Amino acid sequence: MYDTKEAEGLTALFVWIKTTTAIPVRHPALRDALVQASLDPRVRSIDYVASARVALAQVTIDAVVVNYEDGPYFLDVVPARRMRDLEDEGLMLIALSELQLKPLVLTAEDIRREPRRANANLVWSYCDVTIPIGLRIRIMQILLDEGPMPLGPTAQVSDPAPTVMALACANLVHLDLSAQPLSLTTLVQLSKQAGYE
Incomplete structure (x- = not known):
């Protein structure tokens, strides 16, 4: 409770x-x-x-x-x-x-339904992370060119998770928070509300 x-x-x-x-x-x-x-x-x-x-x-x-x-x-x-x-x-x-x-x-x-709650809390813990503009543009361009893809190869950097989670908080990308615990196989896609389709 x-x-x-x-x-x-x-x-x-x-x-x-x-x-x-x-x-x-x-x-x-x-x-x-x-x-x-x-x-x-x-x-x-x-x-x-x-x-x-x-x-x-x-x-x-x-x-x-x-x-x-x-x-x-x-x-x-x-x-x-x-x-x-x-x-x-x-x-x-x-x-x-x-x-x-x-x-x-x-x-x-x-x-409290899992894995959504734990995933949302984990993503939200990155809401105040500042993303360098070059990295933001690079990730957005990769997703624009390649379409939805797993979290692992998204940024083509050693650890894309913090950046992608901060982008999710900024409503620029979306992650599937309900299907499974967040992992490198979690699907990342551009946000429709951010003007990307």
Whole structure:
């Protein structure tokens, strides 16, 4: 289970390439879900909606909105759900419906599913790595010329993993995080959202 005491009274902000605004993170499970969404090639952008108007009432909805190719979803992270009374819950559901947000329910088990969680955490550990421009261009050009390829030969350097993982965090390449633990055989491909197809 997630340690909810760690999240009490603590609000961090999650800001990254796919976020359109700073997203308040009040629970570790929500942060894990945001990291995984940031690395998911199907996710176009991640938004935050603090409140919405229902009839004459301003309703706090505190919604993380994940925009997939097929539309927007309200990220409903079960361990991070706020306690609401029945009336507030009803108003929130009406607001979400009026905003045409479909629920994307994630349990703790969904978020912790392996190998995706370990892979996402490993890739995310390289999010602040600076990549020399020459190496970035070289890797991008190899993938543009050759198409998707295994991680091992991608950079034609001794250890391409840190660079490729940092490029994944920057949404320039995508890695398959769900099929198997990351290895030299993990497929690397250029990101569609970065303008490469």
